[in-house]
Amino acid sequence: MNLKDLSSLLGLSPTTVSRALNGYPEVSEATRARVLEAAAAHGYRPDSRARSLATGRAMAVGLVVPVNSRHERVNPIFADFIAGAGDILSARGYDIMLSLASGEDEAGTYRSLAARGRVDGVIVQAPLIRDWRIKMLRDLGLPFVVHGRISGEDAAYSWIDMDNRRAFRKATDHLLDLGHTRIALLNGLRDMDFAHRREDGFLQGMAARGLSPLTRHIQNAPMTEDFGYAATTALLEAEDAPTAILTASVLVAFGARRAIEAKGLKVGRDISIVTHDDVLTYLPNTGSPPMFTATRSSVRQAGEQALEMLLQLIDTPDCGPLHTLMEAELVQGTSSGPVLNKETRAHAET
Amino acid sequence: MNLKDLSSLLGLSPTTVSRALNGYPEVSEATRARVLEAAAAHGYRPDSRARSLATGRAMAVGLVVPVNSRHERVNPIFADFIAGAGDILSARGYDIMLSLASGEDEAGTYRSLAARGRVDGVIVQAPLIRDWRIKMLRDLGLPFVVHGRISGEDAAYSWIDMDNRRAFRKATDHLLDLGHTRIALLNGLRDMDFAHRREDGFLQGMAARGLSPLTRHIQNAPMTEDFGYAATTALLEAEDAPTAILTASVLVAFGARRAIEAKGLKVGRDISIVTHDDVLTYLPNTGSPPMFTATRSSVRQAGEQALEMLLQLIDTPDCGPLHTLMEAELVQGTSSGPVLNKETRAHAET
DNA sequence: ATCGAACCCCAAAGCGCTTTGGATATCAGA
DNA sequence: TCTGATATCCAAAGCGCTTTGGGGTTCGAT
CATH class of the missing domain: 3.40.50.2300 (Response regulator)
Known part of the structure; x- marks a missing residue:
C-alpha cells in the first residue's frame, strides 16, 4: 500500500493525500478526516526512504560503534545511554542508526554515514584526549554532540558532560x-x-x-x-x-x-x-x-539530554554550540x- | 557530489558510472578504473536512500528496544550481542537500525519498521513465553531471527539459542x-x-x-x-x-x-x-x-551467529527456518x- | 453579471539512484 | 562487402514520496 494506491482508492490526488497526512492547511477538514481514516484502515505508512529522499531528512541519528575484533571492549555505558535517549527519540519519530566500524576505518564510517544521507546527526561517544573526530565532523558539516569533552580541542563544539x-x-x-x-x-x-x-x-x-x-x-x-x-x-x-x-x-x-x-x-x-x-x-x-x-x-539522563541537544542542533543548525555540564552528587x-x-x-x- | 555530477565530470552517463561502481560487466576495465579513481578522489558515496529506493534493499537490520519509561530494565546482554554482530554486519555493509519503542506501542514499531522499508529484517530479543511477536512478524513477511526460543509457539521460525x-x-x-x-x-x-x-x-x-x-x-x-x-x-x-x-x-x-x-x-x-x-x-x-x-x-558468539542467519534469510527468503542450538560448557x-x-x-x- | 479572494485540489517536477531496452562502434567470419 | 556477434555506452523509466506552481469552484461584494 503506497501513496498512489491510497490516493486512487480515495479518488484523490497523491498531493492531497500527502498534504492531508502531513497536516498542511490546504486541505478541508472533511477530506483530511477521510484520508486519515483510510490510512489507518489500510495501515499505510509512508516509505521512509522515499520521504527522506524528498525531504532531505533521514529521521535517524548515528552512533558509530568501533568493533576492533581483537582487543575490543564493549562500552558498558552504552545500553543505559540509549535507554535514556529512547523517550525523546521515539516521541519525535527518530531512530538510531548504529554503524559498526570494524577494523581501522572508523573515520570512513562517519564519512559514509554523512555522505550517504543515512543520518541527520551523530553522537560521539567515549572521546579521547585530542580526539580527531571533532575536526572531521565539522568538516563534514554533520551536526553532532559529544558525550564528554575533549582536552586539547580549541574549536567550539557541542557537548554534554559530567564534571x-x-x-x-x-x-x-x-x-x-x-x-x-x-x-x-x-x-x-x-x-x-x-x-x-x-x-x-x-x-x-x-x-x-x-x-x-x-x-x-x-x-x-x-x-x-x-x-x-x-x-x-x-x-x-x-x-x-x-x-x-x-x-x-x-x-x-x-x-x-x-x-x-x-x-x-x-x-x-x-x-x-x-x-x-x-x-x-x-x-x-x-x-x-x-x-x-x-x-x-546518571548516564541515562545524559543520554536524554544529549539527544535533546542533538535534535535541536538538527532543527536549527545555527543555534550555536550547546553545552551541558552535569554535576555529580x-x-x-x-x-x-x-x-x-x-x-x-x-x-x-x- | 552525486552520481550526476560525477558522471558529467567524467564525460560519462550516470548509467555507466553506476555500472562501473557496482561491478557490472558491461563496462570496459579502462573506464571502470577511471570511474573508481574519480569516485575515490571526490569521496563519492551513493546516497543510500536513493539506492535503497531503487533496489528495495535497506541495508539495515532492525532491533526494537522497548523503553517503558516506568519500570524498564535495560538488557545487560545488549552491548555484547551487538559487538558480536559487528564484524559480519560491517563486512557486508549493513547497519543496525535501533528503534526505540516507548510506551505500549511496541507492535506498531515493528510494523512501522517493515512498512516504511527501513530494514530488511529484524532480530527479536528477550523472547517471552508465548511471545506475540512471531505471529506478527510472519504476517508482516519480514525476515527475522529470534535470540532464544519460544515455549508454546507451534509455528516454525528461525532462532538461535543456548540450550x-x-x-x-x-x-x-x-x-x-x-x-x-x-x-x-x-x-x-x-x-x-x-x-x-x-x-x-x-x-x-x-x-x-x-x-x-x-x-x-x-x-x-x-x-x-x-x-x-x-x-x-x-x-x-x-x-x-x-x-x-x-x-x-x-x-x-x-x-x-x-x-x-x-x-x-x-x-x-x-x-x-x-x-x-x-x-x-x-x-x-x-x-x-x-x-x-x-x-x-558467549552471547557475542550468539550475536555473530544470529546475524549470519538473518542475512542468509534476507538473501534467500525461502531457505526455510534456520536453527542454531549452542551448547554451554x-x-x-x-x-x-x-x-x-x-x-x-x-x-x-x- | 463581474470580480477577487478563499478554498480545495491537482499535474508534474524533482530527490539520486538502478535497471531496462536499446544504440553505436568494432571486428571476425562468410 | 555484408552480417551478426561482441563490447561499450546511454536515454529514459521507474522507486515512492514532497513540493512547486498553478487551476477550477464557490461565494460574498461590487
Whole structure:
C-alpha cells in the first residue's frame, strides 16, 4: 500500500493525500478526516526512504560503534545511554542508526554515514584526549554532540558532560576530610578524556592538602570487576598500602570490595572505597544508606539530554554550540569511614 | 557530489558510472578504473536512500528496544550481542537500525519498521513465553531471527539459542554429584522464556535424584547484584538454608558471594555457587581456575551467529527456518565444592 | 453579471539512484 | 562487402514520496 494506491482508492490526488497526512492547511477538514481514516484502515505508512529522499531528512541519528575484533571492549555505558535517549527519540519519530566500524576505518564510517544521507546527526561517544573526530565532523558539516569533552580541542563544539574533575575532587576531599592521606585511584584507560579529568580532580584535591600520591597508586585499566580485585589485592600487599581507594566504576568498586574482604578486612572501617556511579540499571548501588559512597550522575539522563541537544542542533543548525555540564552528587554510603590510626585500629580489633 | 555530477565530470552517463561502481560487466576495465579513481578522489558515496529506493534493499537490520519509561530494565546482554554482530554486519555493509519503542506501542514499531522499508529484517530479543511477536512478524513477511526460543509457539521460525535446559541440568548435576541436595535457584524474570527453561533443567536434575526443591528456593527477579545479595542473605538466614546456589548471571553470583562472605562463610567450601556466564566483556569470570564454576556460552558468539542467519534469510527468503542450538560448557571454578556434612564441617572449622 | 479572494485540489517536477531496452562502434567470419 | 556477434555506452523509466506552481469552484461584494 503506497501513496498512489491510497490516493486512487480515495479518488484523490497523491498531493492531497500527502498534504492531508502531513497536516498542511490546504486541505478541508472533511477530506483530511477521510484520508486519515483510510490510512489507518489500510495501515499505510509512508516509505521512509522515499520521504527522506524528498525531504532531505533521514529521521535517524548515528552512533558509530568501533568493533576492533581483537582487543575490543564493549562500552558498558552504552545500553543505559540509549535507554535514556529512547523517550525523546521515539516521541519525535527518530531512530538510531548504529554503524559498526570494524577494523581501522572508523573515520570512513562517519564519512559514509554523512555522505550517504543515512543520518541527520551523530553522537560521539567515549572521546579521547585530542580526539580527531571533532575536526572531521565539522568538516563534514554533520551536526553532532559529544558525550564528554575533549582536552586539547580549541574549536567550539557541542557537548554534554559530567564534571569529572569536580566529582573526583569532591570524592577526594571527602576521603581527606576523613583523615585519609594514602589514597589510590583505580581509573579508566589512560587515553580516555574522562579518565584524565578524574585524575586531575584527584591530584588537585591531594595537592590542596600538600599531598601527592605514589605513582603506583594511580592505575589505569578497563573498568572491570577483576581489575578492581587484582589492583586492590596488589596495593594492599605492597608497602605503603592505601587506606582508601577511589574507583571509576561500581564494577571496579565491587572488585576492590572483594579483594578487601578476602584479606579479612572490612570495607568502610579498615579500608574506604569511594566510587563513581553512573547509575546503570544492571548495576544499582542499592541499600540505605547505599553500599558504596559514590559520586552519582546518571548516564541515562545524559543520554536524554544529549539527544535533546542533538535534535535541536538538527532543527536549527545555527543555534550555536550547546553545552551541558552535569554535576555529580556525592552520596554517603557505608563504604567510607574515618581512617584508622594506631589507637583506633587497636580499638577496632578488640 | 552525486552520481550526476560525477558522471558529467567524467564525460560519462550516470548509467555507466553506476555500472562501473557496482561491478557490472558491461563496462570496459579502462573506464571502470577511471570511474573508481574519480569516485575515490571526490569521496563519492551513493546516497543510500536513493539506492535503497531503487533496489528495495535497506541495508539495515532492525532491533526494537522497548523503553517503558516506568519500570524498564535495560538488557545487560545488549552491548555484547551487538559487538558480536559487528564484524559480519560491517563486512557486508549493513547497519543496525535501533528503534526505540516507548510506551505500549511496541507492535506498531515493528510494523512501522517493515512498512516504511527501513530494514530488511529484524532480530527479536528477550523472547517471552508465548511471545506475540512471531505471529506478527510472519504476517508482516519480514525476515527475522529470534535470540532464544519460544515455549508454546507451534509455528516454525528461525532462532538461535543456548540450550538453557541442558546447561542448568548440567549445573544441577554438578552440584548433586558434589553431594548437595538443598540447592536454590536465583533465576531471571518469570515471563522470560529462558528463565522458564532454566528452571526446567534444574527441576529435571533434582527430580532425577528423587529431590524437589522448596518453592521459596526458586526466585525470579531482574538479574542484578543486589538481587543476588538480598536473596542469598534471606536464604541463608531461613530454615533449611541451601548448601548451594545456582544463579542466572555472573552479576547475581557476585551478589550471592557478597552475602555469603558477609556471613563469614567461604564460597566453594561452606556454600557453593554455580552461575551461568554469558561471557560479557565488562563482567569477565577470570582467574585460573576461574572465580565461579559456570555454564559458559558467549552471547557475542550468539550475536555473530544470529546475524549470519538473518542475512542468509534476507538473501534467500525461502531457505526455510534456520536453527542454531549452542551448547554451554561447564567450567570448573573455585566457587563449588563438596557439600559439608557434619564431620567434614567440624574438620573444616579447625 | 463581474470580480477577487478563499478554498480545495491537482499535474508534474524533482530527490539520486538502478535497471531496462536499446544504440553505436568494432571486428571476425562468410 | 555484408552480417551478426561482441563490447561499450546511454536515454529514459521507474522507486515512492514532497513540493512547486498553478487551476477550477464557490461565494460574498461590487
